[in-house]
Amino acid sequence: xxxxxxxxxxxxxxPPEKRRRRVGFSQRLSRWDVKVSPYLYVSPFFIIFAITGxxxxxxxxxxxxxxxxLIGGDAGYTGFDNxxxxxxxxxxxxxxxxTFMIFLLSSVPQVIIAIVLAAILNQNIRAKTFWRMGVLIPxxxxxxxxxxxxxxxxxxxxxxxxxxxxxxxxxxxxWHSNTFASWTAIATMVNFRWIGYNTLIxxxxxxxxxxxxxxxxxxxxxxxxxxxFSITLPQIRSTIxxxxxxxxxxxxxxxxxxxxxxxxGTGGPSHQWETTTMYxxxxxxxxxxxxxxxxxxxxxxxVVIVIxxxxxxxxxxxxxxxxxxxxxxxxxxxxxGSTDRKGATR
Numbered sequence: 001x002x003x004x005x006x007x008x009x010x011x012x013x014x015p016p017e018k019r020r021r022r023v024g025f026s027q028r029l030s031r032w033d034v035k036v037s038p039y040l041y042v043s044p045f046f047i048i049f050a051i052t053g054x055x056x057x058x059x060x061x062x063x064x065x066x067x068x069x070l071i072g073g074d075a076g077y078t079g080f081d082n083x084x085x086x087x088x089x090x091x092x093x094x095x096x097x098x099t100f101m102i103f104l105l106s107s108v109p110q111v112i113i114a115i116v117l118a119a120i121l122n123q124n125i126r127a128k129t130f131w132r133m134g135v136l137i138p139x140x141x142x143x144x145x146x147x148x149x150x151x152x153x154x155x156x157x158x159x160x161x162x163x164x165x166x167x168x169x170x171x172x173x174x175w176h177s178n179t180f181a182s183w184t185a186i187a188t189m190v191n192f193r194w195i196g197y198n199t200l201i202x203x204x205x206x207x208x209x210x211x212x213x214x215x216x217x218x219x220x221x222x223x224x225x226x227x228x229f230s231i232t233l234p235q236i237r238s239t240i241x242x243x244x245x246x247x248x249x250x251x252x253x254x255x256x257x258x259x260x261x262x263x264x265g266t267g268g269p270s271h272q273w274e275t276t277t278m279y280x281x282x283x284x285x286x287x288x289x290x291x292x293x294x295x296x297x298x299x300x301x302x303v304v305i306v307i308x309x310x311x312x313x314x315x316x317x318x319x320x321x322x323x324x325x326x327x328x329x330x331x332x333x334x335x336x337g338s339t340d341r342k343g344a345t346r
Contacts, residue, residue, distance in 0.1 A: 057302070064295035070285070082296040092297065094271055095279040096304075098183070102258070102275065103251035105187035106194075111243060114195050118202035119228060132203065135196035146189055147260025154185040154261075176262060182273040189257040194250070198243050205239035206232060241316040245309050252305050253277055276301050 064082055067075040086092050121132050138146075153160045154175040162172040175181045209232060217227045233240075255277040259265045266282065267274020274282075276297065284294030 106190040114198035143256035
């Protein structure tokens with residue numbers, strides 16, 4: 001008998017083993033650059049904000065919990081006594097009322113007039129570069145100069161406006177004695193400075209609107225007003241939200257215009273145009289020199305600004321969401337109508 005011989009199994013043929021390549025230092029550095037460089041690019045803003053914004057905010061909150069004077073410094077921990085004392089002072093609530101009213105009389109017309117001016121400057125007019133740069137001139141004028149100029153306009157006895165009213169037989173207006181008149185005068189000063197700045201922001205947003213939308217609207221027979229309300233305003237909705245929020249923040253911090261409205265800078269004899277920032281200034285650097293209470297007012301104003309900014313954001317986002325839903329429903333209805341017409345023709 002012959003022995004059975006087994007044939008040797010052939011070796012498995014497979015893909016060659018890949019050798020691990022050693023990553024060089026330059027490649028590692030490039031990977032770190034891709035991952036880390038974006039954070040390094042944005043870090044200067046956050047570092048500067050932490051130094052000039054976040055730290056003063058936290059330090060002001062700490063000072064508001066202490067009895068703090070300008071000369072002696074920290075005189076002891078008081079807790080929330082400074083906030084309680086502020087709430088019990090009628091001048092604080094009066095300053096809040098003045099701040100809100102001046103804010104409404106300035107911010108609302110300011111946004112509306114800026115949108116209208118931007119729409120006009122967006123048209124093909126002559127010397128449009130001159131007019132676009134001209135609307136920014138009031139913004140670069142110093143607030144003190146604006147106060148001096150408008151002080152001559154709104155003077156009680158010999159102001160330009162009262163002189164003109166007397167010339168045509170109308171009674172003079174007590175700009176510094178009448179509360180609503182003083183609000184209107186200060187709001188006019190604010191609008192004079194900020195309308196041009198907001199106009200350029202709206203103009204930049206309008207120029208970014210695609211021209212195809214206007215061409216399609218012209219083909220459909222839409223006029224200028226219909227194009228403005230149906231195309232321009234919906235397309236710059238995000239810019240309007242931004243301007244409204246920034247106007248709210250700036251309007252609630254108004255200080256320069258009411259302080260330069262008269263020669264004393266105290267907000268009037270009855271505090272009829274004293275804003276919250278002026279009340280803060282008088283409380284911290286006035287006869288009382290109570291920086292602890294002034295810091296408490298600063299924190300209360302910060303909370304009020306945050307609340308108003310959130311309200312504006314949620315209201316604006318709700319309006320934009322509802323408009324987007326309406327546009328989507330109109331598009332779906334138009335598509336259904338077109339398909340129905342195609343089916344009918346077939």
